[in-house]
Amino acid sequence: MPERPSPAPLVRRTTHTLQADDRPIRLPHTEFDGAGVRFLGEPVDPALFPSSAAELWHACDGTRPYRSWPSQERELIAGWHTAGLVVAAPRPRPQPARSLTVLSPHPDDAQLALGALLARFGGRVVDVFSHETWTRRPHYRSRPALASRLLLAEEHVACGVLGAELTVLGHTDAADRAAWRDGYFLGPQAVDAARATEPELFERVTADLAAEVTGGGPVLVPLAVGGHVDHVLTRQAALQLIARKWLEPERVAFYEDMPYSLFADATAEAGRLAVGPERGTPAPVLIPASEAAVRTKQEALWPYRLQVLEAVSKRIVRHGRQLGTPGWAERLWVLPESAHAFGELAAEAAEEASAAAG
Template sequence: MKHLFLSPHLDDAAISCGDYIDNLVRTGHAVTVMTVFTGSAERLSMLARIIHKKFRLRDEEVMDVRLQEDRSACTLLGADTIHLGLPECLYRFDEKGGPTYRKLNELFETDPSREPAASKEIISSLGDIDFTQYDLIYIPLGVGRHIDHLLVREAVELVASTSFPLSKLMYYRDLPYLDYGTDPNWRSELAKGMEEVCIMLPSLSLRKKLAAIERYRSQLRMLWPSRFRMLRQIAAQARSFKDVHIHIEGKYGFPLYIRTQRAVITVNH
């Protein structure tokens, strides 16, 4: 089977689903990670410059380094990569030429309807993709309400309504935003009308995921205060999901979300 993971940014799929991707590849499936926002900035807002300093990278090298990190991580996981080259929220500007986002909190407090131009651009880029070649397509739920994650979800759902069966869509939880605890209503709002499915993964896939995350060195500094905190948080998250109906020694549960019209998941593990 062929699987496509839509990743808003260069790291999202690996952080959220790296262990699941590893297990798919180990069991003979073909995986592609398609990252939407991989474009370089033509000019930078003050917020973008501040974030770049947290990466400890020069402005002109940020995207080249991040692309290299992504290729390295996906190669480790055994996944192919596609980069769509659109500008992420830090690099977008409004009709008047000002930065769309001036403060970090705005990235998590903006409704996608306020970015029609970005939405249109994503949909246009996705229109060039032959989704029919993939058996299952994975997209973020949008936990944490990051504007780019919500835009990607809505765009894929819109394309799916005319290009491929909605039954192909599977939703993953957005890490590390889930662990921040800032979105307590995500189940009732973002996963409304969906069924939670537990996929059992071996502990070796968790180790591979952790190794893949470490390939994103620039992002580790932004998302976690230390390497130890990253390792502890990701490992704790893997142990936190419990399915009362399933317990297999040496394995842990990985949750995915599907629309309730779909009765079963068709991936063998």
């Protein structure tokens, strides 16, 4: 019996419609097998994606505003957006508002934690353990090479939505490293095991990150809430750069790893750190966001179909509303040396969010 095509591949996490200046970006999970179109391995209804529309779909690369297509093609693109085959990047900013560098243990970590901040200020995402094969989806579990390619492709689309640059370091994810075959989450008292278990890897990561944090801009480091070994290694490498005086503590803030911060204690994790010459403990600073920035974060999370559950993304957005009551916010943990710089960033973000709401 032939497979019955799904009327729509999925349900959108956000229900907003495409705006005239939005730039549609196709998702990489679409396959053309000669007999039809598949998305995430499932057949797509020909009414949603006629065979004649392949050229139009390929043209959705984030460079053209939605308004630039004829009305019939706009109707098709709007259907793809509603169904989840494309996402919408807002009008590009003239230039990055700040030279932020976000150290992301894996593809998706920076966006899950700081998508709204990146939507507002731009910057650069540095993916450390970017060679991954793990996925929740059986269709891709048996195709690890394809899964690895798509996981990186998802990251490129998300950065395109946020207007962020991307650097990929190419280290292998802990799930594919023999040292952590029995589990890669560390307890609060076992963080030194990350470095001791893989000392050569730690030194390579530290050297790679030293090359990525040159310059004078802010550097955002994972707090390693939840104890994932790759998050711990990324954080400890940044702390090593501070100890070696290759990274100034006044440039550094820590961000709450998502979704781990939803069920682990970020305050306790921050309290265990003593960083810089003053041995200061990080203190929380809320970075408010406008509804437009929240919308852009939601769009940027949608491409992550192989690992991130829809329910997790929704919880992260709800968490931001709880943090920012009555508005919306993401939370950083800043050192005494960096409190002024990140306080200014928070004030700038708050001013924009307030102006947008008013």
